Amino acid sequence: GQQLNQSPQSMFIQEGEDVSMNCTSSSIFNTWLWYKQDPGEGPVLLIALYKAGELTSNGRLTAQFGITRKDSFLNISASIPSDVGIYFCAGSYGQNFVFGPGTRLSVLP
Amino acid sequence: DTGVSQDPRHKITKRGQNVTFRCDPISEHNRLYWYRQTLGQGPEFLTYFQNEAQLEKSRLLSDRFSAERPKGSFSTLEIQRTEQGDSAMYLCASSSRVGSPYEQYFGPGTRLTVT
Numbered sequence: 001g002q003q004l005n006q007s008p009q010s011m012f013i014q015e016g017e018d019v020s021m022n023c024t025s026s027s028i029f030n031t032w033l034w035y036k037q038d039p040g041e042g043p044v045l046l047i048a049l050y051k052a053g054e055l056t057s058n059g060r061l062t063a064q065f066g067i068t069r070k071d072s073f074l075n076i077s078a079s080i081p082s083d084v085g086i087y088f089c090a091g092s093y094g095q096n097f098v099f100g101p102g103t104r105l106s107v108l109p
Numbered sequence: 110d111t112g113v114s115q116d117p118r119h120k121i122t123k124r125g126q127n128v129t130f131r132c133d134p135i136s137e138h139n140r141l142y143w144y145r146q147t148l149g150q151g152p153e154f155l156t157y158f159q160n161e162a163q164l165e166k167s168r169l170l171s172d173r174f175s176a177e178r179p180k181g182s183f184s185t186l187e188i189q190r191t192e193q194g195d196s197a198m199y200l201c202a203s204s205s206r207v208g209s210p211y212e213q214y215f216g217p218g219t220r221l222t223v224t
Contacts, residue, residue, distance in 0.1 A: 004151075031211045033211070033212070033213070035215075040217075040218075040220070041217050041218070042113070042115075042200050042202075042215030042216050042217050042218045043152065043200075043215045044215070045212055045213070045214060045215075048211065048212050050211075088151045088152075090151070092211055096154050096157065096165060097154060097211075097213065098154070099144075099151030099152045099153070100151050101149070101150055101151055102149075102150075102151055
């Protein structure tokens with residue numbers, strides 16, 4: 001079946017630093033979504049991407065839909081403590097979504 | 110807009126018991142999804158409804174699992190004869206046909222522990 005890989009698995013950064021994480025697949029997707037999940041809560045939608053090459057921003061977050069349609073990346077600029085959490089990418093070709101295993105972000109003061 | 114709600118938030122049950130979870134989607138969202146999430150993993154798709162019709166089911170949804178959405182609004186997920194391997198967070202999400210149908214909004218989840 002379709003699988004997504006996310007890297008890095010976890011990262012520790014200093015407050016104020018920029019963060020970059022990516023998501024890759026062996027399959028082509030026509031939609032990419034990025035979510036953030038806090039402990040004990042459901043994922044919260046951050047950014048949705050619908051077109052190869054698309055670059056979309058949401059505040060300090062920027063995400064891109066890879067040209068090959070097999071990857072996506074998420075950047076967070078000037079990280080703050082509330083950015084701590086697990087970031088999931090999800091890819092879709094149709095109504096079903098496949099989620100990656102997540103990147104765990106820790107922000108050190 | 111009150112968001113997706115799920116009830117209960119936590120459920121502890123003994124192996125072999127039946128459990129039922131409820132999901133109330135965002136009002137007027139016609140699409141509803143159930144996912145299962147285990148520790149350290151991303152959500153895994155279980156099933157999907159458009160209005161009251163169950164359009165797709167994952168292989169993960171064994172015959173002990175059943176989901177309904179009788180009036181196209183709230184949905185229930187029942188697990189019969191629970192097993193320890195059923196312990197997980199069960200997430201519900203909804204999306205709208207209008208606008209961006211692929212943008213799924215998740216509820217807080219129901220954490221199931223089978224002892």
